[in-house]
Amino acid sequence: MNITRENIDELNAVVKVNIAKEDYSDKVENILKNYRKTANIPGFRKGHVPMGMVKKQYGKSVLVDEVNKMLQDALNKYLTEEKLDVLGNPLPKEQEGFDWDQDNYSFEFELGLSPQFEVNLETKKPITHYKIVAGDEMIENQIKEIQKQYGKLVSKNEVEEGDVVAGIFKNEEEAIDSQATLPLEKLKGKKNLDKFMGAKVGDTISLNTKDLFEDDHQLMEFLKVEHDKAHGLDIEVEFTISEINKQELAELDQDLFDKLFGKDQVKSVDELKDKIKEDAAKQFQQQSDQQLLNDVTESLIENNKFELPKDFLQKWIRTVGEKPLTEDEAKEEFEKSEQGLRFQLIEGKLINENNLQVKFEDLKSFTTDRIKEQMAQFGQLDPAEKELDDIAARVLSNEEEVKRLSEQLLNEKLLTFYKANIKLEEKEVTYEDFVKEIYK
Numbered sequence: 001m002n003i004t005r006e007n008i009d010e011l012n013a014v015v016k017v018n019i020a021k022e023d024y025s026d027k028v029e030n031i032l033k034n035y036r037k038t039a040n041i042p043g044f045r046k047g048h049v050p051m052g053m054v055k056k057q058y059g060k061s062v063l064v065d066e067v068n069k070m071l072q073d074a075l076n077k078y079l080t081e082e083k084l085d086v087l088g089n090p091l092p093k094e095q096e097g098f099d100w101d102q103d104n105y106s107f108e109f110e111l112g113l114s115p116q117f118e119v120n121l122e123t124k125k126p127i128t129h130y131k132i133v134a135g136d137e138m139i140e141n142q143i144k145e146i147q148k149q150y151g152k153l154v155s156k157n158e159v160e161e162g163d164v165v166a167g168i169f170k171n172e173e174e175a176i177d178s179q180a181t182l183p184l185e186k187l188k189g190k191k192n193l194d195k196f197m198g199a200k201v202g203d204t205i206s207l208n209t210k211d212l213f214e215d216d217h218q219l220m221e222f223l224k225v226e227h228d229k230a231h232g233l234d235i236e237v238e239f240t241i242s243e244i245n246k247q248e249l250a251e252l253d254q255d256l257f258d259k260l261f262g263k264d265q266v267k268s269v270d271e272l273k274d275k276i277k278e279d280a281a282k283q284f285q286q287q288s289d290q291q292l293l294n295d296v297t298e299s300l301i302e303n304n305k306f307e308l309p310k311d312f313l314q315k316w317i318r319t320v321g322e323k324p325l326t327e328d329e330a331k332e333e334f335e336k337s338e339q340g341l342r343f344q345l346i347e348g349k350l351i352n353e354n355n356l357q358v359k360f361e362d363l364k365s366f367t368t369d370r371i372k373e374q375m376a377q378f379g380q381l382d383p384a385e386k387e388l389d390d391i392a393a394r395v396l397s398n399e400e401e402v403k404r405l406s407e408q409l410l411n412e413k414l415l416t417f418y419k420a421n422i423k424l425e426e427k428e429v430t431y432e433d434f435v436k437e438i439y440k
Helices: 021-038 051-081 137-148 191-193 218-223 254-261 270-304 311-320 327-353 360-377 385-396 401-419 430-437
Strands: 003-006 011-018 086-092 105-111 127-133 152-155 163-171 176-184 204-208 238-248 426-432
Touching: 003 051, 003 127, 003 163, 011 051, 021 051, 051 086, 051 105, 105 311, 105 327, 127 270, 127 430, 137 270, 163 385, 176 218, 176 238, 218 254, 270 401, 270 430, 311 327, 360 385, 360 401, 385 401, 426 430
Parallel strands: 127 426
Antiparallel strands: 003 011, 011 105, 086 105, 152 238, 163 176, 163 238, 204 238
16 A cells, blocks of 8 residues: 655645555455355355355455545544644545456545644734623612512502502413512503502503513513513403502611621621622623633634635535535635634644643543532532542533533633733723623
């Protein structure tokens, strides 16, 4: 067997594999001998079928299978030994008049080669690293929600703004008969709210479901209708009041602070606000880091220009799906995936050159830390090492979990690398301003 390569240019090559009769003949002969021992052919005892008949019946298919196996093994070994970094898979070149009845065979494969480049981490201007914080309005809303949660409902006789009413939503045609507790602040618009003002227990109020709430999904909660029906639902419903309550907010005192955070951990409203702001910053960290990854990705693609073997990749794309694509379809598919492919090459080079690979010991340690965090949430602050090892082993025996955790760990490694090696500019923003700036 002989393998040679011709480099067409820096991004394209052709590999030629020559297979001679002596490379495959012994293997084919041995397989056919084994077939002869087990073949069931009418008129012959097992093991006594003439070899000529076995070759006539099975020889061509065995030859083709063995040569193809040898071809793939040889090609894979060659790519590995030559350390060729290829994109996609080798594509066999069409050969006119190919004949399996000859003794020697020659096969040619097109290769798309990965471009050679150095990753440039320099940026024209610093990349924004957002520090997302809770604004005053968000903090005040959070405090109000805490006061409601730990407050109490006081029964009353007549509905006023801000009350919570209990009752039953009904519509016979749509088979709606739903018990609900409705905070009036959930209603959309003054017109709907005014219908409740001054109402008493036993009163029935007619409402239209269109624009009853800010979000149609709330119809699912209060009317118990299915998701598909909730969208755009436009019917009349009746709400019969069974109970009227006023939401009495909890006092912002030491008793409430101790319930929330433990004894004497928070001693004033200012400290409560600081605590809420601190907890919110931790929750926003994931969004901040994800946005940094997105922005660094865009910057790396923009600042690292290199050629790709486009013609080869489009030809390869035509062959890899469930059904072959046309040239135009393959071109469109390539254009959709080109930026992702470029970043894969850049990221792969960064990982290899900076030893950022996810190793098993790193993954095990990462998994154990996540398990500790989850157990701490349920009050298990000092789990035994064997218990942690057993849980980690079960988690890492799941292929999907290994993939998910590996991606998380790799992202953490890349984030740490980017923060240390790319010029960043921290910008503190409230969550509301972050959303406006990113999704404007």
